[in-house]
Amino acid sequence: MTSPAEKIALAYFEAWTSHDMDRAMTYVAQDVVCDAPAGRIEGAEAYRDFMTPFVGILRNATLTASFGDEETAVVVYDTETVPVPSAPAAECVTVRHGKIVHSRFIFDRAPFDAARAGRPS
Structure with missing residues (x-):
């Protein structure tokens, strides 16, 4: 059974x-508000500017796992x-009123x- 926050996180992913x-x-x-290794990003426009270059170089993504509750999902x-070629990551989101906050x-x-x-990496 997928939790409410997990549904949003997976749809976003x-x-x-x-x-x-x-x-x-x-x-x-x-x-x-996004906390990333490069620092804090605030606001939807800045968040989009942060994500767009990465999405542009993305070839493939494989979901490893997800879980969540009413307001939090990983x-x-x-x-x-x-x-x-391989860049594992995790994202923990807080969801309120159907949006990632x-x-x-x-x-x-x-x-x-x-x-x-x-x-070489």
């Missing part, structure tokens, strides 16, 4: 991993991108930094 940022953003609150996945991304930036520098 399916949208952005299908390269549909317009649909993905329908699940994101205007005042969203989605664990592995992404294949143009520069990095907070997101915490957990991923290792080192393989991406190495790819940008032309080093």
